[in-house]
Amino acid sequence: MDLEEQLKRAKAGDQEALVQLVMAKKEEYYRLAYVYMGNKEDALDAMEDMIVLLFENIRRLKNETSFYSWSKTILVNCCHKMLRKQKKVIAMEKVPEGSYHDVFSEKEERIALKEHWAKLSEGQREVLKLRFYLDLDYESIAQILDIPLGTVKSRIHTGLRRLQQSIGGEWVEQL
Amino acid sequence: MNNFEDLFEEGKADVERLSVPAELETRLRSALADRRVQRRPLQRWKLSIAVVLVVFSLSAYNYDALAYYGKQLLGYDQIMNGTLKQLNELGKGQLIGKSYTFKNGFTLTLDGVMLDSNQLLLFSTLKDPAGKIDQGDMIPMMSIKGLFGEYKENNGTGQISADKTEIKSVTSFDPPKFFFEKNLTLTVTMMAKGTMDKGSISFTLNRNTAMGYTLKKDINQTFDVDASKIHINSLLASPTKTVIDGSVMNILELAEAKLSGEERLGYFSPGSVDLRLYANGKEVAKQGGGMSTNLQGIIFNEDYDALPTDLQKLEIKLVSLGADHQVNKSFNLKTGSDNAALNILGQTIEIKKVFTSGGDTYITLSSEDGVVLTKVYLLIDGKQVSLNDTQNDSYDKIVEGKSGKVIHTRTLHFQGTGQNLEFDVQRMTYVKIYNEVLNIPLK
Numbered sequence: 001m002d003l004e005e006q007l008k009r010a011k012a013g014d015q016e017a018l019v020q021l022v023m024a025k026k027e028e029y030y031r032l033a034y035v036y037m038g039n040k041e042d043a044l045d046a047m048e049d050m051i052v053l054l055f056e057n058i059r060r061l062k063n064e065t066s067f068y069s070w071s072k073t074i075l076v077n078c079c080h081k082m083l084r085k086q087k088k089v090i091a092m093e094k095v096p097e098g099s100y101h102d103v104f105s106e107k108e109e110r111i112a113l114k115e116h117w118a119k120l121s122e123g124q125r126e127v128l129k130l131r132f133y134l135d136l137d138y139e140s141i142a143q144i145l146d147i148p149l150g151t152v153k154s155r156i157h158t159g160l161r162r163l164q165q166s167i168g169g170e171w172v173e174q175l
Numbered sequence: 176m177n178n179f180e181d182l183f184e185e186g187k188a189d190v191e192r193l194s195v196p197a198e199l200e201t202r203l204r205s206a207l208a209d210r211r212v213q214r215r216p217l218q219r220w221k222l223s224i225a226v227v228l229v230v231f232s233l234s235a236y237n238y239d240a241l242a243y244y245g246k247q248l249l250g251y252d253q254i255m256n257g258t259l260k261q262l263n264e265l266g267k268g269q270l271i272g273k274s275y276t277f278k279n280g281f282t283l284t285l286d287g288v289m290l291d292s293n294q295l296l297l298f299s300t301l302k303d304p305a306g307k308i309d310q311g312d313m314i315p316m317m318s319i320k321g322l323f324g325e326y327k328e329n330n331g332t333g334q335i336s337a338d339k340t341e342i343k344s345v346t347s348f349d350p351p352k353f354f355f356e357k358n359l360t361l362t363v364t365m366m367a368k369g370t371m372d373k374g375s376i377s378f379t380l381n382r383n384t385a386m387g388y389t390l391k392k393d394i395n396q397t398f399d400v401d402a403s404k405i406h407i408n409s410l411l412a413s414p415t416k417t418v419i420d421g422s423v424m425n426i427l428e429l430a431e432a433k434l435s436g437e438e439r440l441g442y443f444s445p446g447s448v449d450l451r452l453y454a455n456g457k458e459v460a461k462q463g464g465g466m467s468t469n470l471q472g473i474i475f476n477e478d479y480d481a482l483p484t485d486l487q488k489l490e491i492k493l494v495s496l497g498a499d500h501q502v503n504k505s506f507n508l509k510t511g512s513d514n515a516a517l518n519i520l521g522q523t524i525e526i527k528k529v530f531t532s533g534g535d536t537y538i539t540l541s542s543e544d545g546v547v548l549t550k551v552y553l554l555i556d557g558k559q560v561s562l563n564d565t566q567n568d569s570y571d572k573i574v575e576g577k578s579g580k581v582i583h584t585r586t587l588h589f590q591g592t593g594q595n596l597e598f599d600v601q602r603m604t605y606v607k608i609y610n611e612v613l614n615i616p617l618k
Contacts, residue, residue: 015207023200030195040196040564047199048206055210132183133190 007064018055022047025068028134032072032144035129036079042086049078069143076144116166124159127152248287248298254334254345256460258481259296262289262386262414268298269384275374277365280304283315285361285376291386291413295319295326295348297361302341309339315363319348321356330463354382386414390482392615398493400609405448407491407613412482416462417452419491423473447497447545447606452479453490489615497545497606505554505599508538517598522546522605527584531592535563538589538598543606544570544581550602555593563588 009017022029029050033043053074061070117125130136130144138156142149248268255263262268267289274284282302289296301308301315319326326348333344351359361376390412398405407421452459459479466475482489506517514526524546527539536553553560568585 015204015210019200019203019207022203026195026199030199031190031193034193035190044196044199044202048202051203051206052210055207128183129186133187135187 003067004064007067011058011061015055018051018058021067022051022054022071028068029072029075031134032130033075033079035133036076036083042082046075046078046082049082050075053078066143069140072144073146116163119162119166120159124155124162127155128159128163131156250300250343251286251298251345254332254343256480258415259289259345267384267386267414268296269381271376271378273376273378275363275376277315277372277374279365279372281308281365283363283374283376285378288378288380289386289415290350290380290382290384291415292350292388292391293411293413293416293418294329295350296415297346297348298343299346300341300343304340306338306340308342309335315365317346317348317364318362319359320362321351321359323351323353323356326351326359351380356380357382388413389484390486390617394491394613394615396613398609398611398613400493400496400607400611405450405493405496410489410491410615414481417459417479417482419450419452419477419479421450421475421477423448423475447604448475449494449496449606450477451492451494452477453488453492454482454486455488486617489617491613491615493609493611493613495606495608495610497604499549499602499604502600502603505597508596508598510596517600519600519603520605522603524548526598529596534590534592536560536589536592536596537566537586539567539584539586541582541584544583545604545606546583547604548587548600548602549604550600551587552599552601553587553589554595554597554599555589555591556595558591558593559599560589560591563590 003021006017006021010021029047030043033046033050034040037043037046050071054071057074061067120128126145127141130141131138136144138149138152142152145152247266248263248270251263252260268287269289270287271285272287274282276282280303284300284302286298286300288298297317297319299317317328329347329349331344331346333342335342357380359378359380361378362373363375364371364373366372388411390410392410394407394409396407398407405421405423407419409420411418411420451461459482462478462480464475464477466473468474500520502519504519508514508526508529510529510531512528514529517524517526522542524540524542527541529536529538531537536555538553551562553562566586566588568583571582571584572579573582
């Protein structure tokens with residue numbers, strides 16, 4: 001079944017068609033959610049939130065070719081929403097294995113980048129992760145985040161510049 | 176490092192290594208279950224008729240339906256505990272009998288309230304004339320507003336009737352702070368098909384039916400166990416329940432612990448302390464509890480049933496406490512399922528299986544529930560590898576004579592494989608039994 005046909009069904013309220021549309025690019029969705037949420041459970045939760053919103057709003061999608069970028073924008077918004085909530089709520093029920101606090105900081109240090117991350121703004125971190133972890137091009141990032149192309153470019157540029165200042169040393173300009 | 180891409184390499188490699196969990200498809204499908212396509216908006220004339228109907232039903236339902244039956248709340252036998260039942264039989268509640276009808280036809284009736292120093296209890300009935308009350312997420316959220324503050328819902332219980340036309344529930348709120356706070360408004364919010372329907376019911380508290388408290392005690396005593404301090408601050412007993420307030424470390428102790436590099440109570444959780452209340456030598460049933468961190472440190476409350484009227488002796492017993500402990504022990508493991516059980520600080524951890532899969536090493540182990548390896552590594556050929564994730568948690572109940580315990584089995588995943596495996600346990604949380612008793616003087 002081609003994309004157009006499946007979209008038509010999904011718009012008519014066919015849940016299975018919508019699930020299949022998402023499953024067709026499951027890796028892209030999952031990795032996107034994971035980059036934001038940082039763990040499997042939260043990434044899956046965010047995708048659940050996304051598909052409910054997709055289902056409720058797909059009738060309003062006018063331009064069918066933009067289904068994937070539209071749905072990814074929704075996924076990113078779901079992630080933002082969950083992260084905001086997480087700031088307020090700390091689950092205390094179950095202590096996971098390996099949760100002793102310095103294990104976390106150590107894991108972060110393993111990624112040489114992390115200590116410098118803090119010096120960037122939320123927006124800069126976000127575009128850099130999408131660009132370099134997920135290999136998305138500027139155009140896709142602009143679509144998914146629903147911001148102008150120029151903003152993406154400038155955030156990446158200033159973000160990298162700031163990282164460079166923070167880390168120090170010789171750099172090869174790659175922009 | 177002189178290349179931006181190198182800088183991001185590790186994070187990117189992590190992301191590329193991710194495999195989509197097998198349960199994704201089922202989870203997406205179950206998220207969509209129960210969702211229906213929204214109907215098209217009603218035409219304007221239909222809408223206006225509906226509005227008139229809602230207004231009519233609102234005004235028509237606001238009468239004291241229960242006044243006829245006298246002072247007792249009827250139909251709550253199943254969800255009231257023994258204490259509440261007795262109070263109700265004595266006519267200690269206040270009847271209200273006011274309703275709100277939601278746009279979807281559901282009606283919420285506030286049958287009555289009961290008030291004492293510990294809580295404000297609301298008795299309400301939610302009715303669905305269509306008899307489908309068990310389908311979907313139809314429980315309304317409640318909040319109470321008075322002149323001097325807003326009172327949040329603490330907890331509640333409810334029961335669906337056999338014909339599925341109604342839910343009766345008892346909901347507990349913090350009691351209004353001031354005795355002159357009388358006029359309250361209950362706001363009920365129901366989410367249906369993505370839209371929110373909000374209504375309110377106003378009622379006046381009759382302070383003459385309020386029950387106050389039966390015992391109020393400043394305790395200020397401390398359980399000093401293994402360098403953890405549990406302060407019991409006060410006890411407030413009222414006719415509906417008994418609440419013990421305490422703190423785990425006050426702010427000074429927290430700061431001290433932080434400065435000395437000790438983080439022993441970093442993972443203190445409400446479930447990790449088992450505190451029991453004994454009245455006249457008999458255990459008082461526990462009803463719940465809560466915990467929060469604020470400027471005073473980690474504070475908690477434990478709720479129990481009401482105290483007996485002929486109270487002669489009152490004791491608080493610290494049965495057990497789960498806390499984090501230094502271990503620093505390592506164990507040699509070999510691939511396969513014939514590894515000996517590990518004995519760490521008196522706790523047994525059985526190594527069920529050590530295996531490799533997809534270039535990574537997995538260790539399946541089991542222990543009593545509550546035992547958690549909070550800082551653990553695997554030395555693979557001498558190289559320290561930290562825990563990647565924990566998978567396939569399962570809990571089994573095992574009956575041993577009269578008592579039972581819960582065995583928690585899970586698989587720890589470490590990246591990489593090698594010949595020599597050394598399991599390095601640095602810290603562990605487990606539950607330790609203390610059975611220390613505090614006697615509360617009653618005079």
